[in-house]
Amino acid sequence: xxxxxxxxxxxxxxxxxxxxxxxxxxxxxxxxxxxxxxxxxxxxxxxxxxxxxxxxxxxxxxxxxxxxxxxxxxxxxxxxxxxxxxxxxxxxxxxxxxxxxxxxxxxxxxxxxxxxxxxxxxxxxxxxxxxxxxxxxxxxxxxxxxxxxxxxxxxxxxxxxxxxxxxxxxxxxxxxxxxxxxxxxxxxxxxxxxxxxxxxxxxxxxxxxxxxxxxxxxxxxxxxxxxxxxxxxxxxxxxxxxxxxxxxxxxxxxxxxxxxxxxxxxxxxxxxxxxxxxxxxxxxxxxxxxxxxxxxxxxxxxxxxxxxxxxxxxxxxxxxxxxxxxxxxxxxxxxxxxxxxxxxxxxxxxxxxxxxxxxxxxxxxxxxxxxxxxxxxxxxxxxxxxxxxxxxxxxxxxxxxxxxxxxxxxxxxxxxxxxxxxxxxxxxxxxxxxxxxxxxxxxxxxxxxxxxxxxxxxxxxxxxxxxxxxxxxxxxxxxxxxxxxxxxxxxxxxxxxxxxxxxxxxxxxxxxxxxxxxxxxxxxxxxxxxxxxxxxxxxxxxxxxxxxxxxxxxxxxxxxxxxxxxxxxxxxxxxxxxxxxxxxxxxxxxxxxxxxxxx
Numbered sequence: 001x002x003x004x005x006x007x008x009x010x011x012x013x014x015x016x017x018x019x020x021x022x023x024x025x026x027x028x029x030x031x032x033x034x035x036x037x038x039x040x041x042x043x044x045x046x047x048x049x050x051x052x053x054x055x056x057x058x059x060x061x062x063x064x065x066x067x068x069x070x071x072x073x074x075x076x077x078x079x080x081x082x083x084x085x086x087x088x089x090x091x092x093x094x095x096x097x098x099x100x101x102x103x104x105x106x107x108x109x110x111x112x113x114x115x116x117x118x119x120x121x122x123x124x125x126x127x128x129x130x131x132x133x134x135x136x137x138x139x140x141x142x143x144x145x146x147x148x149x150x151x152x153x154x155x156x157x158x159x160x161x162x163x164x165x166x167x168x169x170x171x172x173x174x175x176x177x178x179x180x181x182x183x184x185x186x187x188x189x190x191x192x193x194x195x196x197x198x199x200x201x202x203x204x205x206x207x208x209x210x211x212x213x214x215x216x217x218x219x220x221x222x223x224x225x226x227x228x229x230x231x232x233x234x235x236x237x238x239x240x241x242x243x244x245x246x247x248x249x250x251x252x253x254x255x256x257x258x259x260x261x262x263x264x265x266x267x268x269x270x271x272x273x274x275x276x277x278x279x280x281x282x283x284x285x286x287x288x289x290x291x292x293x294x295x296x297x298x299x300x301x302x303x304x305x306x307x308x309x310x311x312x313x314x315x316x317x318x319x320x321x322x323x324x325x326x327x328x329x330x331x332x333x334x335x336x337x338x339x340x341x342x343x344x345x346x347x348x349x350x351x352x353x354x355x356x357x358x359x360x361x362x363x364x365x366x367x368x369x370x371x372x373x374x375x376x377x378x379x380x381x382x383x384x385x386x387x388x389x390x391x392x393x394x395x396x397x398x399x400x401x402x403x404x405x406x407x408x409x410x411x412x413x414x415x416x417x418x419x420x421x422x423x424x425x426x427x428x429x430x431x432x433x434x435x436x437x438x439x440x441x442x443x444x445x446x447x448x449x450x451x452x453x454x455x456x457x458x459x460x461x462x463x464x465x466x467x468x469x470x471x472x473x474x475x476x477x478x479x480x481x482x483x484x485x486x487x488x489x490x491x492x493x494x495x496x497x498x499x500x501x502x503x504x505x506x507x508x509x510x511x512x513x514x515x516x517x518x519x520x521x522x523x524x525x526x527x528x529x530x531x532x533x534x535x536x537x538x539x540x541x542x543x544x545x546x547x548x549x550x551x552x553x554x555x556x557x558x559x560x561x562x563x564x565x566x567x568x569x570x571x572x573x574x575x576x577x578x579x580x581x582x583x584x585x586x587x588x589x590x591x592x593x594x595x596x597x598x599x
Contacts, residue, residue: 006047007297010290011312012324012349015283016104016269019045021060023071034061034074034084042079049184055079057185060087096321098218104271105208105224106323108160108367109284113262113292115140117303121256133303137260141296147232148285151176154233155280159207160225168207171199171276174233178281187282189273204279205272220316220323220365226270228284260299264291265312267325267367294327306331313364317352323365324350334360343599355597362442384410385557386440388549388568395536395545395570403511404534404547406518410436410448411568413553421451422554424472427529428454429551430522431480434531434593435488437520443596444488457483476524477589484593495590500525500582504573506590507537507544517595520549525588528552532590536570545570546581 022041026033038061042054061074061084074084093099117140119133147153153175159168177200190203208224266287270279295310302308309330314323326346332338343359352358388411395402412432414422421428428451435448449457455471458464463482481492493513497503503523513521514534521532534547553567562568571581582588 007290007294009044010048011294011327012346013048014267014269014322014325015287016107016271017322019048020058021062021073023062023064025064025066027066030063030072031074031084033063034072035076037061037063038074038076038084053079095218100269100321101218101220101223104269105204105226106220106367107204107226107228107266107268107270107279107284109228109230109264109266109268109288111230111262111264111266111288113144113264115144115260115262117258117260118251118255119258120251121254130304133258134300137300137303138296141292144292145289148230148288149175149178149180150232152233154231155284156229156231157207157276157280158227158229160227171202171206173200173276173280178277178285180281180285182278182282184282187274187278189271190275191273200277201275203272204270204274204276206276208272220314225367226279228280230288258303260303260307261309262292262295263311264288264295265314265325266291267314267323269322291325291327298327298329313361314367315359315364317350317358319352320350326359328361340599347599354599355595357442357599359599360442362445384412384416384436385559385562386410388559388562389533389547392563392569395547396572397536397538397543397545399540400536400538400543400545401511402534402536403514405437405514405520407437408440409433409520409533410440411549411557411562412436412448413551413567415554417450419451421472424474425451426551427475427477427480427522427524430520430529430531431475431483433549433551434480434484434520434522438488438490438593443490443598446487449483449487454483457486461486474527476529477522477591480522480591490596491594493592493594495592497588497590499584500580500586500588501573501584503546503582503588504542504544507535508539510535510590511537513592517592519593519595521593522591523588524591526583526586528583533568545572547571548581 019041022037022044024033024037024040038059041059041061045054045057045059046052055078057079059076059079061076062071063074064071071090073087073090075087076084115137117133117137119129119136121129151174155173155175155178156170157173158170190201192205204226207226266284268279268283268287270283291312298310299307310327311330312325312327314325316323328339328342334340343357344354346352346359347354357363386408389404410433412429414425414429416429419425431454432448435444435446438444439446439448452469454475455464455469458475458479459466459468461482463479477494481494484490484492495506495509497506510521510532513519523530523532529551531549531551532546533549535544536547537544548569548571550567553562553565555561555565573582574580
């Protein structure tokens, strides 16, 4: 790892987690592979902690077989040890997110800094001027870092203001009350029975919700957040009353003043038993320092020109149980190559797929207090139901393999938004559901189109005459593909079948679509259109079922009513009573939107 990568990693990974080992996938000698994993883990831990000696710390090296998926764990007791102990047996937790967030919380510190830098503007070369400015700028950053540990600095600790009967008063801790010398390994975690009158020894759990819904999901989005603000108190215990003083330092030569703006936003993970004084001194302050140094290095090349507009964002990508922090340069748009290359590099580093946008700004965690005060499933002002298929009864297919839509969508159906499209608008509603999927996965920021906007798009590309706008004419899979291409730039695959009875023959192909593309599918046949969210298919027997989201529903947005009424549920081609769901005398077109290959 080079120095730049080291600094990026220290900012990328949240303070509060410890490196206990590493895993390598490979088929070579297990013990030698485990030794490489242990070495990598220790190297990363030294990088993150700034320590050089891990002699007495145990480290785990795990080796995964790429063919069977079996994982073997080896323990290295000391850094100088050359032998490894095979760990057996190993217990696995079914829900790692629950383990992380049931026992921990997030610390959030937002700190804007306007840093003035005065540098000499002499008749010397631009190189000398730049060198002087960089030197003065670096010393100013060092002064800010020193100020974080100043005895007069005040840290205001508050619970996030979410809907709860628990009311917790803010706590103020001064720099003089913090402990910067204690080793992290020696910090004693306090249990629930510990009662301390000293504010600095209060547990982080003091600011967490005491009562939580049993149905609440354990995730970073739903974690308890403790807000920490940094203030500077210059008047504490002043021996006499006095007005604020202004000091004047005359410049001996011609100088220039530049202001460098920093918007620090540090997110840390803290177990609930850690005392506040250690949470601030060992998590928040090191996080502020690392982020400030990263931003300093990003500013240095442009110090005397246009400063980059830097902003930290926090993400919780799939497969990673904790958030990561990324600093983006907002001078560039998200589709410009510099930003795309930055995201691609992060996807590579974090082992994320390259065909979906997981680290765009729209994907970032919304940690604002307002957004966290409600548990409703709304997004960007929308109050429509999302993901109504979650929790529905099974399909009844024996021994089948279920393949489902990946990600979130909104349920669009007849009569929504006060618009009467009953009898003709089902394909329009299916298209709206599909567009909502692309919006919620951040492939596009285009608003979900209205019926009129869909019709206008078809007129614009020459597929329909102007008289089509405002009409009640049906549209089908081909028209939907035109609109998706025009509005979102999304290409589609179309499957044709001559009869509804032939649809089960396409189950293997549909299952592959959901596993690789993951987008909702529109099924159009005769005068009816549906949205397909998944299939349950037994390859041996050929038995299958289709997870249908029906846009013909005209009732209120009540999930229970929708599921119980069969408006979202599994449908077999022919049910137990011999009734066919798909019409035998109608052809069907299936529209399979393709996931854009982008980050």
